Amino acid sequence: MAQIVLLVVVCVMYSWKTHGSSAVTTVFVQKGKDLHLDVKELLVLGKDDEFSWTYNKTSNVVRLFHDKKNKISDSYKGRVEFSVQNHSLLLKNVQHSDSGDYTALINGDNIQCVAEYRVIIQDPVSPVQLSVNSVSNSRESCNLTVTCSTEDSLINSTFTCDTQTCHQEGGEQSKVTTSGSSLRVYLLNDSIICNHSNQVNWTREMKKIRPLCSLNAGENPVSPVQLSVNSVSNSTESCNLTVTCSTEDSLINSTFRCDTQTCNQEGGDQSEVTTSGSSLRVYLLNDFIICNHSSQVSWTRDIKEIRPLCSQNAGETERQNN
Structure with missing residues (x-):
């Protein structure tokens, strides 16, 4: 444990000294998918060097020794693939508990931090529903109100069309849902778009305005x-x-x-x-x-x-x- 903590301190110092060569990269992954982490630079290990991927700076995922033999930690066996050639890491079927910091280290005469990732596991977003609440026509214009909703949030919005163009009152509307995703309703050409998204997944429903509006009756x-x-x-x-x-x-x-x-x-x-x-x-x-x-x-x-x-x-x- 003390050795890993020491490696973390040295890793931070090394990152600063090399002007961000191992700056933290944030990666979002959908729950149940595979996580692939690369080492960008070509590594040549000395005979006394040891390479490792660590998780949350407290435990090893995999270690590579100078004789090209590697050891995958017991808690990751069956879930991890490691490339001896390019030192990349593949973690299969990720779960929320896999969120955290992953660091690639070389421990030899000098300790080097060669890659660092902050991994965030997210669920796919829930479906959306775009429902039209009311439509009102006159000879010159058409007004309609809609609700863009998901399982825990909704947005009401009003659209107005004349014979030439349509616009959304107040412009594009969005909100962060209680689950942290983004719900958004907006106008694209003559279509109303209801979109629900996060960093790993999105879903949407769309309705064309013109079939809903009749501008030729009194x-x-x-x-x-x-x-x-x-x-x-x-x-x-x-x-x-x-x-x-x-x-x-x-x-x-x-x-x-x-x-x-x-x-x-x-x-x-x-x-x-x-x-x-x-x-x-x-x-x-x-x-x-x-x-x-x-x-x-x-x-x-x-x-x-x-x-x-x-x-x-x-x-x-x-x-x-x-």
């Missing part, structure tokens, strides 16, 4: 909708819920049934023409109930996810009933 935008849950009942095998999709002059009642695998809507997709001539529709999309109100110039919707409303634990339901 009708008023449709009124808001409300999707309300009237009742939920559970058994050991299924969950039944009834909902009402309503606007100011019309409503539709519908029943949905879920088992542990799938959900279905009794009677399928339901719709009707309202007294004002617009269309009111309630339907199932994946595990979401959608209540949609639309005309030729605008639309709005309300959404509820089914699974959080259903408790498949019948025992819990029975205890509540008792």
Whole structure:
């Protein structure tokens, strides 16, 4: 232990003396992937020299002796590949516990630090969803509001288009999520981009604005909708819920049934023409109930996810009933 601490001190001094030849390089790696660390310069070891890769400046990963024999530490056996020719290190299937500092050292008459990396292991980011909350048209412009969301964060944003161009109110919007990744919503040409990223992975959803906007009608935008849950009942095998999709002059009642695998809507997709001539529709999309109100110039919707409303634990339901 004392020898390794001494090597660390000398490594820092050597790095300073050689004007950054072994400056720390930060490397981000996705969890489960392989980590490859290089020694940039060609090394020629003397007969009494020993080369090593150390982790967090307290333990050896691998050691190379003057007779070209190497020793991989027990805790890394089966996970490490080491090249005697170029002294590179390959660490397989990295986990969060592998985050830390990796240092390449030559210990001989003079102790040299020839490479140093700060390794950060990250999870891939979660999927994003870009949902359009409302669309409102006039003869000259179209306004729409969207939500860019991931499992722990969301951004609301408004876009306005005329017959020539579109712009985003307040410009590009971004935030750091609670997990430390970046969530971003922005305008690219005539498309809205919802992007979720970190240093090792990214995912995005995109919607084109023009198909959502109609700028050639003089009708008023449709009124808001409300999707309300009237009742939920559970058994050991299924969950039944009834909902009402309503606007100011019309409503539709519908029943949905879920088992542990799938959900279905009794009677399928339901719709009707309202007294004002617009269309009111309630339907199932994946595990979401959608209540949609639309005309030729605008639309709005309300959404509820089914699974959080259903408790498949019948025992819990029975205890509540008792």
